[in-house]
Amino acid sequence: MNEEFSVVGKKIIREDGFDKVTGQAKFGDDYKFDGMLHSVMLRISEAHAKINSIDFSAIEKSEFLFSIITSADIPGTKKVGMIKNDQLVFCDEKVVTPGDVLAMLVGESESQLRSLLSKIKVDYTPLPVLNDPKKSLDKDSILIHPETGTNLIVHHPLRKGDIEKGFSESDEILEQTYTTQLVEHSYIEPEAVIAIPLGTSQGVKIIGSIQNPFTTRRFVANVLNLPLTKVRVHQAHLGGSFGGKDDTMCILSARAAVAAMKTNRPVKIRYTREESILESYKRHPYILNYKVGYAKNGKIKAMKVDILADGGAYVSMSPFVTWRTVVQATGPYEIENVHTDVRAVYTNNPYTGAMRGFGSPQPIFAQESLMDEIAARLRMTPDEIRRVNGLKVGSVTATGQILKDHEVNLVRVLDVACGNTDFITKWKRNKKKKSIAVELNSLSPILNDSQFIKQNDLIKKGIGLAVSFRGCSLGAEGTDAAAAYISIQNDGSVYLDCGLAENGQGLRTTYSIIASEVLGITTDKIIYLELDTGITPDSGPTVASRSTLMGGGAVKNAAEILLERLEKFVKAEFKLGEDDFVSFRENLVFSRRKGLIAKFPEVCKLAYSRGVSLASIGWYKSPNVYWDEEFGQGDAYFTYVYGCQVAEVSVNIATGEVYIDKITAVHDPGKVINRLGAEGQVYGGVTQGAGYGIFEEITTDKGFIRELNFDTYTIPTSKDIDEIKPIFIEGKDSYGPWGAKSLGEPTLELTAAAISNAVCNALGKRFFNLPLNLEEVLLSKKLRPADIKRGSLL
Amino acid sequence: MMPPLGILFPKDLNEALNALALNQENVHIIAGGTDVIPGLNQESNRFKNTRLLIDINKMPEVKGINVGTEKISIGAAETFSDILQNEVVQKKLPLLWKSAGTIGSVQIRNRATLAGNFVNNAPCADSVPVLLVYNATVEIESLSSKREIFLNDFLSAPYKTKLNKDEIVTRINIPIPSKKFTGDFYKLGRRRAVAISRITLAMLISLNDNMIDEIRIASGAVTPIGTRFFDLEKFAKGKKIEDQFLKELSKMLGEQIIQVTGLRWSSEYKLPVVQQMFYQLLKGIERGSL
Amino acid sequence: MEVRFKLNGKEEEVTTEPYLRLIDLLRDYFNLTGTKEGCGVGECGACTVLMNGRAVNSCLVLAAQANDSEIVTIEGIAEGEVLSSLQKNFLTYGAVQCGFCTPGMVLSASALLDQNPNPTEEEIKDAIAGNLCRCTGYKQIIEAVKETAKETIE
Known part of the structure; x- marks a missing residue:
């Protein structure tokens, strides 16, 4: 631990911790308002249908009903979307996936409203249903959104070098196809939002479990046809998101807002778990084709990648998710000749968007499986093949970016992970033990005698690893800047706020640590303000593991502006020489010559009385990045992080159960600011990644989801992963506060790939x-x- | 959303039976309610017409775990946690104790009852195979009659039993197996805790000089309801527990399951696994099982 | 119907619909919103409360069934501003992220420690297996419970 810091890198208790362990923290559904109405959604049991008419006459006079909200009540845009406006707020023309909502009923009681739903008569014409993304681009396939003229959502090509030349120079060529599944974010808090009408001059206020208040504001303002200033979004405590409370919450907020404006009453929408899983977007299932050519020494000469992502019924974040995929599809390897195509397509399946990892867990599973397979063919160990090809300082990535200006830690994380787990020894030992993988005959379900397994052979041990590089923050996706606000009061206590929203991961604590480090005060002096779009500048979304890097940069900037002012003031006020040096530590102010000169609150009081401004907005803008869309070339991200995870598993060869004995997670997040938070990110990310690896899956039948609650959609419990060991390779980076970079997503993206390689090591x-x-x-x-x-x- | 309905808390069995006699059509008995309450809340068709719940928790007749010399009698309102905390059950009915620990979570076990598990008669009810191999009987009362039948006869089809609409299950009686019996319970789920079972197996066996004196075999989740395999048991009686025979027996279990269940979407996985794990259970006898 | 019970140490008497779930009574009538609903089917444990000292899912209990019982919710764990040692350790060990599962998690762990002051790691994992957490991977929660037991034994 670096001794020059007083709070950075230390174990600091969460600033919202007290409220959360006592049950005082208010989440979306915990808010109630006088006169508040509830709402229920009207859906039909179709994945694709044209709506001819909706007949509400049977319920119009019901005493339970306060109002019916339909598309006709929307004063502004009826279609919304993160990138493209293709999603109807109320699908009164057509439904394109089973989660679609046709209209909304509002009234005093949810249960009363629910009893009305079956009485509404919807006349519709079912349309052919498209569920197989492989058929989406067929000429005779039905178009999900005919106005776009195609089911292609996006196509990202990448061309580097000469792919055919690369294959011709290769000693061997290997081709494989991989698939990954649809998964659910599984935040434990289902969606909840309240819209409160504020009157003509003020517009509407939104309170809810919202991942990105500024995005929500944009949606609501567009739907209500109001200026951004007339939509105030206030974030409630957020009960988990993982990328999942963005579009869904924006649309729910818009529905609630339309209802609130129409009824002039606060309107709440809260979802059951079933509705949450039914309507919310999920992680993209991918079909990944890899063709790789390599030399006998293991050097990869060429890699051709063709990836198809099922975007479901709406564009959502597919273009950006798949863009990260195209940048990282060939993994953290330097390959001269690369030819990649990543496409996302429409289907009538549940739609897919942002989820922690964001287009990386899928290609990592493929590329890391592939690397192990090449190693096996060349009789190399998994670490050897990665050393031969791994990115180093000065390497050129698939997008033609030269890696410089940051520590390219790939080989280092690999070395640490292998050393820490005794990887090579265990890997060789497990491999040697001849596995008795039972080949089952699907024609005869009855075993033959030789297939019965001896007790001692039941459990096989395996070890496997995976590595990755990951571009930090948004990269060439778009504008990347953040703002923070600090206001020091004349008693020395401090308000802090940032335009990036807390998602539960603890960014407010991280920001408090940064501010207190710069200002030389203890974190208990800082009160973190609730995020309100009316107060804090738009800082973009809490996504892409960018919060510590971008928001942290802004907080540091705001604090440094104030520190400079205070230093100047102290020098003048206490008549210190120009060559003296003022420092702030633990709520005290020192001069190098005179020693302790005042307490922090005294200085603040004095400064205030002399008219010194003690409030400041800090700003942090990312360095420029560049992207050529035609060839997929450019400096995609301004810096990268590297990670290696080693999975140790026990596999029951009679049942196919995979037990996770240990995951060793080595990451280089730059500087660790919030140590408890950083460790928590690793534990949580690895656990989600393990669930993705061994049992989580949303399956559908004609677009309808089977697993609508946590009884059938199984996420890891306290008993499913035995040990997780986080190891941080801390280092410097020119960007971010003290060189802090990204950690949230890297922790998740590797785990499934490492587990799969470990199971392969166990079973052969x-x-x-x-x-x-x-x-x-x-x-x-x-x-x-x-x-x-x-x-x-039934 | 919970539908509007009434609830009664009879102070004794008689009061409950009288209430039941009046309201047979739309009534549901609850103790823990861990199945009925979420079912009502989710508007499950199984409880669509329920208008009245009768909570039996205040009735002395359905309380207590009574230990006799030959049997243990468990009241219909006793929860899985009650069973887990009972040392006699742990010692005398180790399979029941083990299966109780695999049910749901602590919170579920604190409410859910053993009787509820089999009255509900889900295919995956964890305790059913165990109760079947123990030859458990069910005590049933109505205003006009009192009867006790084998659980095996009580269970009729998935989510259906032979309980008449005017009857209440009051107790489950489990004969204490003689000391010569050993056995085991096995459960496979998709994760290590709070899992719906994919396969359950229960087996009790008594040996006489390596010969099978008596064996009782039951499964759950691989058959439409928890099922005893009497034919298999008869066949195994008197046989030596040699490895080859144990394999034979395991394969026969697989065949019997096909007969009972037919081939389903899950058979390709479940059938080989059930044979493997039954074989492992049998091999466990050599190590002493429970 | 009338329901009388002891709630966080205080005798309460309310008139309620017989089909109301305990979670709804706590959240809507008593405004004890620390009890959360995550699934409504007893799988996630966010609605865990103590009923006569035992952890139960309040979404699976009818308010009427709580008659004559003693209920403790998360609001009844701290004494005013003073946290229980378990709550303190949740903070010290970083056992809280989004905090939605935290109330249920604290109550399940409290019930465990009341019944078994010196649990093994496996017993801790068992006790909280019915409380799903998507943020923490459970490790820091298990540490916090372990440390609390250690402090209590000492």
Whole structure:
């Protein structure tokens, strides 16, 4: 730990911790207002249908009903979207996926309103349903959004070098196809939002479980046809998001706002878990084709990648998710000849968007499986093949970016991870133990005698690793800047706020640490203000693991502006010489010559009385990046982080169960600011990544989701992962506060790939399809019920 | 959303049976309610017509775990946590104790009852195979009659039993197996805790000089309801527990399951696994099982 | 119907619909919004409260069934501004991120420590297996419970 810091890198208690352990912290559904109305959504059981008419006559006179909210009540834009406006707030023309909402009923009681839903008569014409993304671009496929003329959402090409020349120079060529599954964010708090009408001159206020208040503001303002200033978004405590409370919450907020404006009453929308899983977007399933040519020494000569992402019914964030994919598709390897195509397409499936990892866990699973397979063919160890090809300082990435100006730590994280786990020894030992992977005969379900497994052979140990590089923040996706506000009061206490929204991960604590480090005060002097779009400048969204880097940069900038003012003031006020040096530490102010000269509050009081401004806005803008869309070339991100995770597993070869014994996670987040938070990111990210690797999966039948609650959608419990060991390789980076970079997403993106390689090490059998659930491990395939009916609900 | 309905808390069995006699059509008995309450809240068709709940928790007749010399009698309102905290159950009915610990979470076990588990009769009810191999009987009362039948006869089809509309299950009686029995319970889920079972197996066996004196075998989740395999048991009686025979028996279990269940979407996975894990259970006898 | 029970140490008497769930009574009538609803089917544990000292999912209990019982919610764990040692350790060990599962997690762990002051790691994991957390990976929560037990034993 670096001794020059007083709070940075230390274990600091969360600033919202007290409220959260006592139950005082208010989440979206915990807010109530006088006269507040509730709401329920009208849906039909169709994945694709043209709506001819909706007949509300049977319920119009119901005493339970206060108002019916439809598309006709929308004064502004009826279609919204993160990147493209293709999603109807109320789908009164057409539904394109089962989660779609046709209209909304508002009234005093949710249960009363629900009893009305079945009485509404919807006349509709079912349309052909498109569920297979491989068929989306077929000429005869139905168009999900005919006005776009195609089911192609986006196509990112990348061309570097000469791919055919690369293959011709290769000693061997390997081609594989991988698939990854649809998964649900599974924030434990379902969606909740309240819109409160503020009158003609003020507009509307939104309070809710909102990931990105500024994005929500934009949606609501567009839908209500109001200027941004007339939509105030106030973020409630957010019960988890992981990228998942963005579009969904924007649309829910818009519906609530339309209802609030129409009824002139506060209107709440809160979802059950079933509705949450039904309507919210998920992680993209990918189909990934890799063709790789390599020399006998392991050097990769050429890589051709073709990836298809199922975007579901709406564009959402698909263009950006798949853009990260195209940049990182070939992994952290220097490859001379690369030819990549990443496409996202429309289907009638649940739509997909941002989720922690954001287009990286899928290609990492493919490329890291591939690297292990090449190593096996060349009789190399997994670390050797990665050393031969891994990015180093001065390497040129697939996008033609020369890696410089930051520590390219790939080999270092790999070395630390291998050293720490005794990787090579264990890997060789497990490999040597001849596995008795039972080949099952699907024609005869009865075992033959030789297939019965001896007790001692039941459990096989495996170890596997995966590495990644990840571009920090938004890169060439768009504008990348953040603002922070600090106001020092005349008693020395401090208000802090930033335009980036707390998502539960602890950014407010991180920012408090940064401000207190700069100002030389203890964190308890800082009160963090609730994010309100009416007060803080728009800082873009809390996404892309950019908060510590960008928001932290802005907080540091704001604090440094104030520090400079205070230093100047102290020098003048206390008549210190020009060559003296003023320092602020632990709520005290020192002069190098005179020693302690005052307490921080005294200085603040004096400065205030002399008319010194003690409030400041800090700003942090990312360095410029560049992207050529035609060839997929450019400096995609201004800096990168590197990670290596090692998974140690026990596999039951009779049942296909994979037990996670240990994950060692080595990451280089730059400088660790908030140590408890950083460790928490690793534990949480790895656990989510493990769930993705071994059992999480949303399956659909004609677009309808089978797993609508946590009884069937299983996420890891306290018992599913034995040990997680975080190791931080701290270093310097020219960007971010004291060189702090990104950590949230890198922790998740590697785990499934490392686990799959570990299971392969245990069984001698390679896996191509996530998740490695019971059936996949045993049969190398998924089994599905014929439909979505559940016995317990019949 | 919970539908509007009434709830009664009869102070004794008689009061409950009288209430039941009056309201048979739309009534549901609850103790823990861990199945009925979420079912109502989710508007499950199974509870669509329920208008009245009768909570049996205040009735002395359905309380207590009574230990006799030959049987243990468990009241219908006793929860899985009650069972787990009972040392006699742990010692005398180790399979029941083990299966109780695999049910849901602590919160579920604190409310859910053993009786509720089998009255509900879900295919995946964890305790059912265990109760079947223990030859458990169910005590049932109505205003006009009192009967006690084997659980195996009580269970009829998924989510259906032979309980008449005017009857209440009051107790479950489990004969204490003689000391010569050993056995085990096995559960497979998709994760290590709070999992719906994919496969459950229960087996009790008594040996006489390496010969099977008696064996009782039951499964859950691989058959439409928890099922005893009497034919298999008969066949195994008197056989030596040699490795080859244990394999044979395991394969026969697989065949029997096909007969009972037919081939389903999950059979390709479940059938080989159930044979493997039954074989592992049998091999466990050599190590002493529970 | 009338429900009488002890709530966070105080005798309460309310008239409620017989089909109201305990979670709804706590949140809507008593405004004890520390009890959260995450799934409504007893899988996530966010609605955990103590009923006669045992952890239960309040979404699976009817308010009427709480008659004559003693209920403790998260609001009844700290004494005013003074946190319980378990709550303190949740903060010290970083066991809280978004905080939505935290109330239920604290109550499940409290119930465990009341019944078993010196639990093994496996027993801690068992006790909180019915409380889903998507943020923390549970490690810091387990540490916090372990440390609390250690302090209590000492």
